[in-house]
Amino acid sequence: MAYERSESTGAEDGADTTALALKILVAGGFGVGKTTLVGAVSEIRPLRTEEQLSRAGELVDDTGGVDQKTTTTVAMDFGRITIRSGLSLYLFGTPGQDRFWFLWDELSQGALGAVVLADTRRLEDCFPAVDYFEHRKIPFVVAVNCFTGARTYGAHDVSRALDLDRGTPVVLCDARDRDSGKEVLIRLVEYAGRMHTARLLDSVG
Numbered sequence: 528m529a530y531e532r533s534e535s536t537g538a539e540d541g542a543d544t545t546a547l548a549l550k551i552l553v554a555g556g557f558g559v560g561k562t563t564l565v566g567a568v569s570e571i572r573p574l575r576t577e578e579q580l581s582r583a584g585e586l587v588d589d590t591g592g593v594d595q596k597t598t599t600t601v602a603m604d605f606g607r608i609t610i611r612s613g614l615s616l617y618l619f620g621t622p623g624q625d626r627f628w629f630l631w632d633e634l635s636q637g638a639l640g641a642v643v644l645a646d647t648r649r650l651e652d653c654f655p656a657v658d659y660f661e662h663r664k665i666p667f668v669v670a671v672n673c674f675t676g677a678r679t680y681g682a683h684d685v686s687r688a689l690d691l692d693r694g695t696p697v698v699l700c701d702a703r704d705r706d707s708g709k710e711v712l713i714r715l716v717e718y719a720g721r722m723h724t725a726r727l728l729d730s731v732g
Contacts, residue, residue, distance in 0.1 A: 546613050546614075546615070547613060547614050547615070548615045548616075548617055549614070549615070549616050549617065549639045549716065550616075550617050550619065550637050550638045550639060551616050551617065551618050551619070551638065551639060551640060551641065551642065551712065551715065551716075552618075552619050552620075552621055552634060552635060552638050552640075552641035552642070552665075553565055553604070553618055553619065553620040553621065553641070553642045553644065554620075554621045554623075554631075554641055554642070554643050554644070554653075554656040554659070554660075554667075555623060555643050555644035555645060555646075555652070555653050555656055556623050556644075556645075556646065556649060556652025556653050556655075556656070557623035557652065558623065558646075559623065559644040559645065559646045559649075559652065559653070559672060560644050560646070560672045560702035560703075561604065561620040561621065561623065561644055561702075562575060562604050562620055563702045563703055564620070564642070564644065564670075564672075564700075564702040564708050564711075565604040565605070565606040565618050565620045566604070566606065567702060567703055567704060567705050567708050568606065568608045568618070568705050568708040568709055568712065569606025569607055569608060569618065570606075570607060570608055570609060571606060571607050573604055573605060573606040574603075574604065574605040574606070575604050603619050603620055603621060603622065603630065603634060604618070604619070604620030605617070605618065605619055605620070606618040606620075608709065608712065610709070610712065610713060610716065614716075616712055616716070618712075619634050619638075621634055621656075623652075628655070631659060635663065635665060638665060639666070639716070639719050639723075640665060640666040640667055640668075640715050640716070640718070640719035640722075641656075641660050641665055641666070641667040641668075641715070642667065642668055642670050642711055642712070642715055643656045643657055643660065643667050643668070643669045643670065644670050644671075644672050644702065645669050645670065645671045645672065645685065645689075646671075646672055646674060646677070647671060647677055647678060647679075647680050647685070648674065648677050648678075650685070650688055650689070653669070653689070654689070657669070657689055657691065661692060666715070666718055666719035666722040666723070667695070667715070668695070668696040668697070668698060668711065668714055668715045668718055669685065669686070669689065669691065669695065669696070669697045669698070670697075670698050670699075670700045670702075670711045671685055671697065671698070671699050671700065672700060672701070672702045673699055673700065673701055679699075682697035682698065682699065683697075685697050696714055696715075696718050698710070698711055698714055
């Protein structure tokens with residue numbers, strides 16, 4: 528299932544309310560800003576599984592373009608944000624390095640959709656995430672994290688460079704900014720909702 532429901536009796540007005548908790552993945556390459564995004568939007572203290580980068584890790588992780596990065600996610604990040612009354616998102620940030628991709632299958636179970644963060648300086652790093660979600664038919668949006676000093680590209684240019692399926696949203700964002708990150712998540716929920724509705728209609732048509 529892509530969500531969990533919790534029932535509330537609504538004792539004051541006699542009306543029942545149903546809360547939705549949707550599972551969302553935040554994926555992308557090494558050092559693209561996944562931990563930053565989850566931390567910026569989460570209304571609870573985010574759970575992080577970061578470790579210091581080691582000399583051994585430098586031999587297998589490509590740190591080109593992110594030379595100032597000193598830590599790395601080794602399992603996942605977790606946060607929660609309430610989009611509106613009765614709708615919350617549980618955010619699961621995936622590890623970016625190749626050697627931790629075995630965790631993705633477990634994390635993707637029951638996910639409504641995913642945000643694929645992209646850095647235009649290392650755009651090729653998000654190809655594996657794009658391929659992963661396309662292959663498994665998990666709805667996703669590409670969020671271009673606009674790093675200071677990086678060349679700015681339009682959404683159409685990024686879509687063409689990544690060879691995205693027609694209709695896959697591409698949005699520009701600042702992973703450090705809560706409002707910017709929230710807009711990305713709202714865009715994903717809307718897109719995933721349309722995709723799931725279309726598939727449901729196809730299955731009964």
